[in-house]
Amino acid sequence: MTDKWQNLKDHHAKVAERHILDLFAADPNRAHDFAARAGAMLFDYSKTNIDAKGRDLLIKLAEVSGVAEKRAAMFAGEKINDTEGRAVLHVALRAPEGEVITVDGKDVLPEVRAIRARMAEFARHVRDGHFTGQGGRITDVVNIGIGGSDLGPAMATLALAPYHFGPRVHYVSNVDGAHVHDTLKGLNPETTLVIVASKTFTTIETMTNADTAKRWMAEKVKNPGAQFAAVSTAADKTAAYGIDPARVFGFEDWVGGRYSMWGPIGLSLMIAVGPEGFDDFLAGGRDMDERFLWAPFEENPAVMLALVGIWHNQICGYATRAVLPYDQRLSRLPAYLQQLEMESNGKAVAVDGSPLVVNSGPVVWGEPGTNGQHAFYQLIHQGTRVVPCEFLVAKEGHEPDLAHQHLLLVSNCLAQSEALLRGRSLDEARAIMAKKGATGAELERQARHRVFPGNRPTTTLAYPKLTPFTLGQIIALYEHRVFVEGVILGINSYDQWGVELGKELALALQPVLEGKADTTGKDGSTAALVAYLKP
Ligand code: F6P
Numbered sequence: 335m336t337d338k339w340q341n342l343k344d345h346h347a348k349v350a351e352r353h354i355l356d357l358f359a360a361d362p363n364r365a366h367d368f369a370a371r372a373g374a375m376l377f378d379y380s381k382t383n384i385d386a387k388g389r390d391l392l393i394k395l396a397e398v399s400g401v402a403e404k405r406a407a408m409f410a411g412e413k414i415n416d417t418e419g420r421a422v423l424h425v426a427l428r429a430p431e432g433e434v435i436t437v438d439g440k441d442v443l444p445e446v447r448a449i450r451a452r453m454a455e456f457a458r459h460v461r462d463g464h465f466t467g468q469g470g471r472i473t474d475v476v477n478i479g480i481g482g483s484d485l486g487p488a489m490a491t492l493a494l495a496p497y498h499f500g501p502r503v504h505y506v507s508n509v510d511g512a513h514v515h516d517t518l519k520g521l522n523p524e525t526t527l528v529i530v531a532s533k534t535f536t537t538i539e540t541m542t543n544a545d546t547a548k549r550w551m552a553e554k555v556k557n558p559g560a561q562f563a564a565v566s567t568a569a570d571k572t573a574a575y576g577i578d579p580a581r582v583f584g585f586e587d588w589v590g591g592r593y594s595m596w597g598p599i600g601l602s603l604m605i606a607v608g609p610e611g612f613d614d615f616l617a618g619g620r621d622m623d624e625r626f627l628w629a630p631f632e633e634n635p636a637v638m639l640a641l642v643g644i645w646h647n648q649i650c651g652y653a654t655r656a657v658l659p660y661d662q663r664l665s666r667l668p669a670y671l672q673q674l675e676m677e678s679n680g681k682a683v684a685v686d687g688s689p690l691v692v693n694s695g696p697v698v699w700g701e702p703g704t705n706g707q708h709a710f711y712q713l714i715h716q717g718t719r720v721v722p723c724e725f726l727v728a729k730e731g732h733e734p735d736l737a738h739q740h741l742l743l744v745s746n747c748l749a750q751s752e753a754l755l756r757g758r759s760l761d762e763a764r765a766i767m768a769k770k771g772a773t774g775a776e777l778e779r780q781a782r783h784r785v786f787p788g789n790r791p792t793t794t795l796a797y798p799k800l801t802p803f804t805l806g807q808i809i810a811l812y813e814h815r816v817f818v819e820g821v822i823l824g825i826n827s828y829d830q831w832g833v834e835l836g837k838e839l840a841l842a843l844q845p846v847l848e849g850k851a852d853t854t855g856k857d858g859s860t861a862a863l864v865a866y867l868k869p
Contacts, residue, residue, distance in 0.1 A: 338398050339648070339692060342391045346649050353789050354383050354755055370635040372625050375797045375807055377635045379642045381755050382722075382791040383650075392641040393631045399822045401637065408817065409627065411437045415590070415828035416685065422828045423586075424593035424813065425623050428616040428806070437588055445586075446597070453583055453601055454609035456563070460527060461500040461605060468555045469524025472501045476517060477602035478547060479531030480507040480539045482591025483565070485673050486809070487531075487603040489666035490595060490615070493805050494607050496732040501527070503606040506547075509539035514546050523554040523561075530564045531599055533591050535571035538841075544575075565598040590828050592673045593813060611802045618806020626814045636814030642793055643819055646722040648692040650791075656714065657700035659726040660747035661800055667726070668700035671812060678816045678827040685826050695819060700724075704746045715753065715786050723792040725751055726808070730799045747794070757788015 358364050358380070368380035368389075384392070407414050411421045426435045426442055434441045459465035460472050477487060488505040491498075504521075506514045518526075528547045532540045544562075551558035563581035564572040567589075572582045583598035595603065596619060604612040626636045646652045657668045679695030701709065703725070714721050727747045731740035763784040767777045795811075797804045820827030843860075845851040847868055853861040 338395060342388070342395060342645075342649050345388055345391055346645075349383060349385065349388070350650070352383060354381060354791065355789070357383070357385060370629075370633055370638045372622060372635045372807060372811070375635070375795070375804070377639060377793065377795050377811075379638060379793045381751055382642060382645070382793065383789075384642065384645055388645065389632065389641070392645060393637075395644070395822060396631055396637060396641060396818065399824070401631075401818055401821050404821045405627065405817070409435070409623075411435050411442070411588070415826060417826055417829045417831070418587075420828070421588040422590065422593075423588040424590065424596055425619075427585075427589065427594075427596035428619040428623065428810075430620055437586070442586065442588070449583055449585065449598060453598060453604055454612075456581065456583075457500075457601065457604045457609050457612075461608060465527075467523075467525045467527065467561050468557075469522060471525060472527045473525040474521045475501050475503045475527045475529060475602055475605050476506055476521070476547060477503065477529045477531055478506045478514075478540055478543045479529075479565075479599070480537055481673060481677075482594050483531040483533060483537075483540065483599055485666070485670045486592070486595030487600055489664075489670040490600070490603050490805060490809075491606045492666055493661075493663045493800060494603075494611065494615075494802055495663055497607045497611045497802060499608060500605050503602050505602070506543050507539065509542055511546070514543045518547065518550050523551040523558075526551070526561065528562050529602055530562060530566075530572075530575070530577070531602070532565070533567050533585075533587075533589075533594065533599075535564070535566040535568040535575070538837075563601070565601050591830075592677055595809070607802060614802035615806040618801075618803035618808075619810040620806075621803070622807045622810035622814065626810070636811050637818055639793075639811060640815040640818035640822070642722075643696070643815065644822055646791060647696040648823075650720070650722075651693075652696070652720050652722050653693070654697040654699060654719075654721055656706075656721050656723045657698060657726070658703050658706055658723055658750075659700070660703040660743050661726060661728055662702050663800060664726060665702045667808075668698065671700075672698050674812060675816055677830050677833070679820050679823060679825060680832065681823075681825045684824040686824075690823060690825065692823065694823065694825070695816075703750065704743065707746065707750065711750065714790070720790055723751070723754065723790070725792060725794040727794065727796055728798065728800050728804075729796065732799070751792040751794055753786065753788075754790040754792050755788060757786040757790075758784065760785050 365380045370377045408422050409425055411423055413419055413421050415422050421437045423435060426446055429435060429443055433443060435443055463471040484505055484507040491503050504517050506517045530544045548558050551561060555561060559576045562577050564577045565583045566572050567585055567587055569582060569584050583601055585597045589597055596616060626634060631637045657671055659667050675695055675698045681694055682690055684690055714723060725747050727744055760781060763781040764777060766784060767781045772780055816827055846853060846864055853864050
């Protein structure tokens, strides 16, 4: 344990047994003071065991870890991804007019804007019928990509469904042929546009699915290549694949895959919501960038979200965190955050190669409320492990005629964090059982099943409405959270070496399953499974 963690560990040891309700009892302003705001957005972290001293220590931790310095370095285009020698500049994709961001001495923003203008023109043409398929106006767009080339735009396309006024947009990611098969089934190849989205243009899942889609299209369309577009950093490879450079939208290696939805990887989203909707999304991201850059740590939503995360994972030792959007259209947010957070901060060594002295980032998981309530909330309320929960909820929905359902949704969200905070004591449970007529040992036994320990930490991110702007704010908020947590852990959040070994072994296993190689050197389990699964 290095010094920088010790004060927080000591503080935690002193307050660990305390009830969060006592913090509210002692401080009538707690709800106001333990919250950070981003315009109309509210991040409430008062239902945690963080007190003023804990917060001061967390902020100190951020300071001594160099968050401000690293933040400046990232925004200035320094090569902070130093295992790959790359700058980390997804913020450049949403930078304001007039800004200058240089990489290797060159301002990158003119190119960012030029590509966005080309994307917007193409998106408009697809939407207004200027660009057509062999059978006429494009009715369906199929985005083929995986990981960062899928999760962000797919999540956002679903999130912004009320803002779609264009062709239907579908996403294919899994190499499982079922995915591409089920997606293409029922589509008309003559009115379908395929967008192959891959930063590297080498990812086996994406290239395999692209080949399948091309074959499918070729059955009906004379020149399928004319209904293909590509999004990639590898112009040579998109050209080799036969895609007209007019429909290729490039970006630089300083955009990490899981941070790339703000640029060309967002093309399918832009087609779905239109260039104006996409601009609003960028504006939301930019708004959060400004707050991240300039708000004092205590008032800075991204910094405070990160510090609450550090408190729960590295200090309290809670291994997972649940992301629980009470917003059905954010149903893919947990999956998106799994990549963003776990691919970024799931690492065991610090930048200098030394082992981490604390746990790496947590396991992130979740499902939208209220569905999760009828599935896994049992464990969250009464299980033996504490799962910090992050609720997200909008003040207003998009269905004015169903406003009563929105109120029900909100009351459920608030009820869950209240229940997790308050719990139910054994005495309260006994009173409930007595009212039901139970007596003696049976009353006692039944009462114990109805106890809720409570004192379980939660945060709530409340926002006016899930508009493109708000979604941009939310995504940038989480990106910066990952950055701050990564800096405090001392890791490089922008590489992903942990995905390589499995890819290499899969490549080697393919000929084994095809019967072209044997299982020499494989462990017994793998050899036995090959024997079972080999066609
Ligand atoms: O395997 C992990 C990964 O490299 C992710 O980091 C990335 O988002 C995804 O694969 C897809 O990569 P690409 O966009 O190059 O196809």
